[in-house]
Amino acid sequence: xxxxxxxxxxxxxxxxxxxxxxxxxxxxxxxxxxxxxxxxxxxxxxxxxxxxxxxxxxxxxxxxxxxxxxxxxxxxxxxxxxxxxxxxxxxxxxxxxxxxxxxxxxxxxxxxxxxxxxxxxxxxxxxxxxxxxxxxxxxxxxxxxxxxxxxxxxxxxxxxxxxxxxxxxxxxxxxxxxxxxxxxxxxxxxxxxxxxxxxxxxxxxxxxxxxxxxxxxxxxxxxxxxxxxxxxxxxxxxxxxxxxxxxxxxxxxxxxxxxxxxxxxxxxxxxxxxxxxxxxxxxxxxxxxxxxxxxxxxxxxxxxxxxxxxxxxxxxxxxxxxxxxxxxxxxxxxxxxxxxxxxxxxxxxxxxxxxxxxxxxxxxxxxxxxxxxxxxxxxxxxxxxxxxxxxxxxxxxxxxxxxxxxxxxxxxxxxxxxxxxxxxxxxxxxxxxxxxxxxxxxxxxxxxxxxxxxxxxxxxxxxxxxxxxxxxxxxxxxxxxxxxxxxxxxxxxxxxxxxxxxxxxx
Amino acid sequence: xxxxxxxxxxxxxxxxxxxxxxxxxxxxxxxxxxxxxxxxxxxxxxxxxxxxxxxxxxxxxxxxxxxxxxxxxxxxxxxxxxxxxxxxxxxxxxxxxxxxxxxxxxxxxxxxxxxxxxxxxxxxxxxxxxxxxxxxxxxxxxxxxxxxxxxxxxxxxxxxxxxxxxxxxxxxxxxxxxxxxxxxxxxxxxxxxxxxxxxxxxxxxxxxxxxxxxxxxxxxxxxxxxxxxxxxxxxxxxxxxxxxxxxxxxxxxxxxxxxxxxxxxxxxxxxxxxxxxxxxxxxxxxx
Numbered sequence: 191x192x193x194x195x196x197x198x199x200x201x202x203x204x205x206x207x208x209x210x211x212x213x214x215x216x217x218x219x220x221x222x223x224x225x226x227x228x229x230x231x232x233x234x235x236x237x238x239x240x241x242x243x244x245x246x247x248x249x250x251x252x253x254x255x256x257x258x259x260x261x262x263x264x265x266x267x268x269x270x271x272x273x274x275x276x277x278x279x280x281x282x283x284x285x286x287x288x289x290x291x292x293x294x295x296x297x298x299x300x301x302x303x304x305x306x307x308x309x310x311x312x313x314x315x316x317x318x319x320x321x322x323x324x325x326x327x328x329x330x331x332x333x334x335x336x337x338x339x340x341x342x343x344x345x346x347x348x349x350x351x352x353x354x355x356x357x358x359x360x361x362x363x364x365x366x367x368x369x370x371x372x373x374x375x376x377x378x379x380x381x382x383x384x385x386x387x388x389x390x391x392x393x394x395x396x397x398x399x400x401x402x403x404x405x406x407x408x409x410x411x412x413x414x415x416x417x418x419x420x421x422x423x424x425x426x427x428x429x430x431x432x433x434x435x436x437x438x439x440x441x442x443x444x445x446x447x448x449x450x451x452x453x454x455x456x457x458x459x460x461x462x463x464x465x466x467x468x469x470x471x472x473x474x475x476x477x478x479x480x481x482x483x484x485x486x487x488x489x490x491x492x493x494x495x496x497x498x499x500x501x502x503x504x505x506x507x508x509x510x511x512x513x514x515x516x517x518x519x520x521x522x523x524x525x526x527x528x529x530x531x532x533x534x535x536x537x538x539x540x541x542x543x544x545x546x547x548x549x550x551x552x553x554x555x556x557x558x559x560x561x562x563x564x565x566x567x568x569x570x571x572x573x574x575x576x577x578x579x580x581x582x583x584x585x586x587x588x589x590x591x592x593x594x595x596x597x598x599x600x601x602x603x604x605x606x607x608x609x610x611x612x613x614x615x616x617x618x619x620x621x622x623x624x625x626x627x628x629x630x631x632x633x634x635x636x637x638x639x640x641x642x643x644x645x646x647x648x649x650x651x652x653x654x655x656x657x658x659x660x661x662x663x664x665x666x667x668x669x670x671x672x673x674x675x676x677x678x679x680x681x682x683x684x685x686x687x688x689x690x691x692x693x694x695x696x
Numbered sequence: 697x698x699x700x701x702x703x704x705x706x707x708x709x710x711x712x713x714x715x716x717x718x719x720x721x722x723x724x725x726x727x728x729x730x731x732x733x734x735x736x737x738x739x740x741x742x743x744x745x746x747x748x749x750x751x752x753x754x755x756x757x758x759x760x761x762x763x764x765x766x767x768x769x770x771x772x773x774x775x776x777x778x779x780x781x782x783x784x785x786x787x788x789x790x791x792x793x794x795x796x797x798x799x800x801x802x803x804x805x806x807x808x809x810x811x812x813x814x815x816x817x818x819x820x821x822x823x824x825x826x827x828x829x830x831x832x833x834x835x836x837x838x839x840x841x842x843x844x845x846x847x848x849x850x851x852x853x854x855x856x857x858x859x860x861x862x863x864x865x866x867x868x869x870x871x872x873x874x875x876x877x878x879x880x881x882x883x884x885x886x887x888x889x890x891x892x893x894x895x896x897x898x899x900x901x902x903x904x905x906x907x908x909x910x911x912x913x914x915x916x917x918x919x920x921x922x923x924x925x926x927x928x929x930x931x932x933x934x935x936x937x938x939x940x941x942x943x944x945x946x947x948x949x950x951x952x953x954x955x956x957x958x959x960x961x962x963x964x965x966x967x968x969x970x971x972x973x974x975x976x977x978x979x980x981x982x983x
Contacts, residue, residue: 193796193799193801194796194797194799196796197792197793197796197797198797200793201782201785201789201793204784204785204789205782205784205785208784208785208822209784277782280780281780281781281782282776282777282778282779282780283779283780283781283782285741285744285746285774285776286774286775286776286779286794286838286839287797288744288745288746289744289745289746289769289772289774289848290769290772290794290797290798291766291769291770291797291798291799292797469746470746471746471747471748472738472741472746472747473705473707473708473747474747476707476708
C-alpha cells in the first residue's frame, strides 16, 4: 500500500517539476520575494503595524513572507494542482491504473500527498529565497529556526487544505470543471473573511478551520500589539513612527495544538472524494460528463439552446465573428447570462462589476479551447488564422464580451456618457487578458484565477485606489488611468503574440 | 479459462454497449474483430475490471470478476485504446511507476521488459520524444510487467506505420506464449498472423467465434475474383460486397464476397481472413 502511494507521489512530483511552466512559476515565485521585501530606504516596507514599519529580522520577514505564501497557496495553488486526476483521464493511463490493484483510497491519498509534496517544495524554494532577502536587506542576523517557525505556523494548514480541496473537487463531477474553478475562488475568499471575522469576535471554533493562518496572525497582532491595523506586502509607512521589533510567533502548547488541528482538519474531507471518484470507469465518466458535458449543465444548456439558436445562426462573415458565435453555440448557457446581465443593468446599474466578472468567466476559454480540443491543426490550416491567431482570438473574446454587455453599454451611453470610454477600455482589457493568458498558458484557469483575484481587490477597494478602477465602476477614471489600461492591454497582446510566434517557429 | 455468461452493458439513456455476450476462451491469442462501435472496447473494459457489466457474469480461472476484481487484477495486463503516456517521465521511470502500482519492485524486471520491447537503449530518454510505435511498445511492456495470465490489448496498432505494426505484432506474439491474450482490432491483418481464435463482434454482440481456418472454411464458395472495366467498378461497388480492389492496366481486379456467383465472368477464389470477416458480417446481418 505504501509502495503504491509512494509511486503515485513520486510520479506526480517528477511529471510536474519537469514541466517548463512549473520551473518558470517556481523561479518567478522565488523572485517575488525580491519585490515583496523592499528596502525601507524607498519609503516602503514589507510589513507595517499601525503605520510603523517592522525591523527586518528573521521573525518579521519570516512571518510576513509566510503569510503571503499562505495566501498564494490558498488562492493560486488550487489552480496549479487541480489537474492530477484529469491528467490520468486525458492520457488514458487512468484505465491502466484502474486495472491494477490500486485501491480508490490509495489513489486519492497518493494524489493528495502528491499535491502536498509539490506545494511544499514550492514553498521550500520560496522560503529559501525569502531567507536570502533577509541576507540582502535584513537589519538583523539570519536565525533560520525562527524564520522556519513562522512558516511552520502559517503555511502547512494552507497546503493541506488546498491539496484536499483540489482532489475533492476533481472527484465530484460538477466541481471538476470551470464551475469548480470559479466556485473555489469564492469559497476561499469567503472563508478567509469569515474565519478572520469570527476569530476577531471571539469565535473559538473558527481557530480550528483557520486554514490560511490569517486569523491566527490577526489574533496575535491584536493580543500583542493591541491593534488590527496590519499591512503585509510592499506598502508605505510612517517614517515618524519608531521602528517596531517583533519576535514572531511564540506559541504555547495549546496554540500549537490548535494550529495542528487546523492543519489536519481538512483531511477527513478526502472521504467525500471516495464515493464520488469514478475510478476511470468510462460509464461513470460519460455519465459525469468528464469532458465538459456535465449532466446538470447539459440540462441548462438544452434549455438555453433555443435562445441562442437565432444568434448562432446569424450569417456572419469573418473568422472572429464566427468564433464568437461558436461561444454562444457551444455554451448556450450564455443566453441566460445575457438575459441576467440585461435585467440587472436595467434594474440596478451598480451590478456592472458582477456582469464583468460573469463575462470574464465566459470568455476565459476562447483563446485556449482549440488547443484543449486538439483542433489547433485544423485552425492553422485555414487561411491566415495561423499567423493572426492572437488577433483573431482577441476579436472573438471582445465580440462576446460586447454582446453580453450590450445592455450595460447602452445604459452607460445614455445615462453616464463620460463612463462609456473607460467601460469600453475595461472590456478590451479583460478580452486582452483572457486572450493573452489563454494563449500563453493554454488553459482558461490562469485567467480566471488572476482576473477574479484582481476583480475581488477592485470591488473591495470600492474606488479608493483610482488606478484599480479599470472599467469606471465607481467614478470616471482619469485619462492617465485609462491610458495605463490601454498600455497594459497592448503589452499583454504583444506578449501573447510573441509567445505564439515562438511556438510557430518551434 | 475466461468465461463470459450473458454479459451486457447498458448505458444511462438505454443504449447497449454490449448485449448478451457469452463466450468461453482457453489460452492463446484471441483476435476480437469488429467495425468501429461494435462494442469491442466496452467488452474489454468489462473484462479488465474497469467498468462493471449491467448483466451477466465474467469469470477468469473460476474467479468472478465483478465480485473479486482484485483477484483478477493481479493476473491482468491491460493496454487501453489510444494509450497515452506521461511525456516528462523517462521510459524507465514510467515503467517503474506502473510496476510499483502492480506491486513489482524489481528494477531488474523493469530492465528486462525494456529489453524485450527493444527500448533499453532509450530507457533514460523522456517518453515525450518517442514515436507512436515506441510508446505502444512501452505500453505493452507495462501490460506484461507483472507476468499476467490474461493480457488485454485494445486497438494497439492504430496509428502505427506498417513496420511498427509488424514489430508490435511480433512482440505480442512472443509475449503471449502460454497466456490468454485478447487483441481487439478492426484491422484484419493485425490478427491473422497471431490469433489462434477470432471472435467477431457487431452491434454489441458476438456474431462468430472460431479459429481463422474455420472462419475461412465457412466462406468457401462465397469469394470470387474478377476483372472489371474501371467504368463498371463504381456500379459493382454499390451492388456487391467488394473485399479488395486493385487497379491495373487491364481493369480493376476485384474480390467479391457473395453467396451467388456474380455476373460477368467471376471465378471462385480461396477465402482470406478478410473475406471470411466480410462474409460473416454479411451473413449475420442478413440473418
